[in-house]
Amino acid sequence: MYKNFRRLLVIYKGARGPFIVSQTFLAFSVLLNLAIVALNGTLVNDGVQQGNIEVVISTAVWMIGLTLIQTIFALGNSLYAVLFAEGTANFLRVGTYRKIQTLSFGNLDRFRTSDLLVRLTSDINNVKQAVLYGILLLFQAPFMIVMAVAMAIFLLPSLLWLMIVIMVVVSVVLFFLLRGVQQMFVARQQALDGVNNVLQEALAGVRVVKAFVRERFEMQRFAKVSNTWLDAALSPAYRMALFVPSLQLIVYTGTAALYYFGGQGVFGGTTNLGEIVVFSNVLSMVVGPMAMLAFIIPFLESGEASCGRVFEILDEEAEIQDRSTAKPVDVSNIKGRIVFENASFGYRDRAGKTTGLVLEKINLTIEPGQTIGFLGATGSGKSTLVNLIPRFYDVLEGKVTIDGINVCDLPQRQLHQIVGMALQESVLFSGTVRANILFSRPDLDDDEIVAAAQAADADSFVSRIPEQYDAPVSRRGTNFSGGQRQRLAIARALASRPPIVILDDSTSALDMATEARVQEAVQGLMSSSTKLYVAQRISTVLTADKIVLLEHGRQVAVGTHAELIQTSPLYREIYESQLGKLDEQPERIASPLAGQSMGGTA
Ligand SMILES: Nc1ncnc2c1ncn2[C@@H]1O[C@H](COP(=O)(O)OP(=O)(O)OP(=O)(O)O)[C@@H](O)[C@H]1O
Known part of the structure; x- marks a missing residue:
């Protein structure tokens, strides 16, 4: 799985530093996030419900302090993620360009100029996006889900079933929303290739187009590929547009169910309000990362496909190479x-x-x-x-x-x-x-x-x-x-x-x-x-x-x-x-x- 990305990580050694630093920041940021959520329970149970203003103030100060530190870690994570992603893109861009310079006439006959341009720009951009989202979210999501479920087991085991039901519903909804999205992204990339091919040819030959009064034809030709691109871009965009509202619906319904069942526990004396508030936060902490995971998978798929296209150039062997027997001469x-x-x-x-x-x-x-x-x-x-x-x-x-x-x-x-x-x-x-x-x-x-x-x-x-x-x-x-x-x-x-x-x-x-x-x-x-x-x-x-x-x-x-x-x-x-x-x-x-x-x- 993701063999091109794995290969990229192996060959791009310069990425390892920013990668490790960003993930370390991320781990601290998630832990602090959980601590802040846990403090909600103290705030409600020991502060608000007991009418103890000192607990309210001291917990609030702790929460603000931890939030500030968490923000610094989150910023560090983002900064190093950007460094990692931009560094990766630059590494691929320079390497690919260098490779193109070493290719022979025969190799260049087989790669069209527009093809090379798309790979050097759009494909590398796709890789960058995938790397960025991947490093920001990919490792964060499972970590947060595991920690949140652990907290739910610890706090309110009697309502764990509710969390499992919500997770199953989210998974089913995401499965249907994401089905076929990967192919849609690949089709979008191919449509972009088509637009670039026409653009390159038409712009390079714009004088010929004018001389032969072929502007209308060229406009129609471009409109056709551009419309194809529009259709290809809209299909995954429609699916993505459904994402947030669907998840909001699930979270709000789940929260209502939580207060309904949790409220019965409060009335029966088996739980307290603070635990329910914390549980409600934990619920968002589970659904959010699940959505994140689902959201980035198409980017990862599209980035993986683009990375493969870039590797096709990097793997191309120059047809003409110096033989090992080649001897220098005095020109x-x-x-x-x-x-x-x-x-x-x-x-x-x-x-x-x-x-x-x-x-x-x-x-x-x-x-x-x-x-x-x-x-x-x-x-x-x-x-x-x-x-x-x-x-x-x-x-x-x-x-x-x-x-x-x-x-x-x-x-x-x-x-x-x-x-x-x-x-x-x-x-x-x-x-x-x-x-x-x-x-x-x-x-x-x-x-x-x-x-x-x-x-x-x-x-x-x-x-x-x-x-x-x-x-x-x-x-x-x-x-x-x-x-x-x-x-x-x-x-x-x-x-x-x-x-x-x-x-x-x-x-x-x-x-x-x-x-x-x-x-x-x-x-x-x-x-x-x-x-x-x-x-x-x-x-x-x-x-x-x-x-x-x-x-x-x-x-x-x-x-x-x-x-x-x-x-x-x-x-x-x-x-x-x-x-x-x-x-x-x-x-x-x-x-x-x-x-x-x-x-x-x-
Ligand atoms: N890069 C290439 N890839 C594939 N076929 C080619 C390529 N370059 C030339 N040809 C083919 O090789 C043949 C000889 O082409 P070449 O360019 O050597 O002819 P030429 O005599 O120099 O022509 P002209 O005077 O028009 O430049 C032609 O049939 C041409 O289509």
């Missing part, structure tokens, strides 16, 4: 020779099973300093192919080597220093232009930053901004144009001058003249580095030392532009579809962009 000695040997790859589905091959038996040798272009229709596998070099994914068969070393035998930290990459989606972080360019190497000096920005043709627009390299970048870089974002992302990839640079469709938003300028500058700055360009546009790769043409995950042709135009009908078709019929421009066959060269060692 400055890496030349940048890349070889694909019979490399095949396929993505995994949510269950972790490979769905089919996206790349098949790729054999390719790229010499240090060469410029290579990868060309092919959308979905042909270009990005997937280059992603195998920095080990964003591991090959299923074959291998990829850098300077003869299998990339799987390189420590990932070093591999990512060797391979600088501008990803297909140019994501910038909020901060400054400088901080974004320095993302991979915070120790670079201003000259190196400017050199990288110049090579990416970013310096031209950055230097026109009044704050220049200290210009603010908003979240995801939305205060820059698509082309500017791409150029800053390229500068970020070049800044540390890695021996291998991969630009994955990173110049697609640039006009052809700017693109040619970038390529020329990159060639100047990174002449000894191996440069890989993934492109949709043939103009991006025309002057490469080698163009690799992919079709449905297979490498169908490799060669220079002049070679491919003669030997590959597919290449010729792509060329003509983008740049016009060759028959009408024969001089372009050998020298497509006369005067522009990005090649290194042709």
Whole structure:
């Protein structure tokens, strides 16, 4: 039972201190509570009924004093309970976030961003609530019930039957009120997942929604999931609303019965009024904790379920890990020779099973300093192919080597220093232009930053901004144009001058003249580095030392532009579809962009 919570207590050692302190305060608080209740008997019997004002005053003073001390213990209990609950939530939040940072591309493909967000926020909040209520009430309730029953046996054994009847009635009522509530809470959480999924997608794509005038559709879509959430939230809320009135009804009826039967005892001389007053208080002390127990159980259930969802992330093993045989290398000695040997790859589905091959038996040798272009229709596998070099994914068969070393035998930290990459989606972080360019190497000096920005043709627009390299970048870089974002992302990839640079469709938003300028500058700055360009546009790769043409995950042709135009009908078709019929421009066959060269060692 509650295996996730038990596991949490075992792994979160920092919680033990606040937990023990809060429960110690709680025990004292409950004992004092009972003592105060017992004093009611003295007050009525020896004070009020005997007309002894001194007993009344001294008992009242004792009761006030004990109440003050009890309040301090109760406050201590609450404070440490909050510390414990908030500490637990923080422990889970930081641990989960740290875990997400260690996950590989493949793991992240299987967890949707909205899913991760819900787990990091709402689920952890559920755990916190359950821990808080649990620590405040869970241990208090049984303790109070046992003590109160003991007092009832000691004080008025003749009316114990009444207490048992009331406890049975309360249990039956609570059973019916709570039946199915756990499933209702789980359904509410799932409905919240649905709301967050729609919200995340719709807000991230709000511009597309507006551009396609889909606001009404999106509003309806959101209203639908929001209504589902409302229904799911109302069902347990209705049940909870019945809680207090039902219990009040039982307590008031029970108290009336107590005075009826107890009154007969007083008239018969078998009991006295003080005992009945104390018994009446004890009755509330039993019903209250029973209600508390019933009240927190759904929270505990929902917290336990959420804790399990958080553990799912914490238990996720990063697909790509450093091998025990991985040996550090001197990055400055890496030349940048890349070889694909019979490399095949396929993505995994949510269950972790490979769905089919996206790349098949790729054999390719790229010499240090060469410029290579990868060309092919959308979905042909270009990005997937280059992603195998920095080990964003591991090959299923074959291998990829850098300077003869299998990339799987390189420590990932070093591999990512060797391979600088501008990803297909140019994501910038909020901060400054400088901080974004320095993302991979915070120790670079201003000259190196400017050199990288110049090579990416970013310096031209950055230097026109009044704050220049200290210009603010908003979240995801939305205060820059698509082309500017791409150029800053390229500068970020070049800044540390890695021996291998991969630009994955990173110049697609640039006009052809700017693109040619970038390529020329990159060639100047990174002449000894191996440069890989993934492109949709043939103009991006025309002057490469080698163009690799992919079709449905297979490498169908490799060669220079002049070679491919003669030997590959597919290449010729792509060329003509983008740049016009060759028959009408024969001089372009050998020298497509006369005067522009990005090649290194042709
Ligand atoms: N993370 C992923 N999970 C599952 N399948 C994927 C993933 N990324 C890509 N694919 C699939 O792999 C195939 C190759 O995709 P890839 O992105 O490598 O193509 P591409 O040639 O770079 O395309 P584009 O030019 O449009 O970027 C496609 O069929 C795509 O649907």
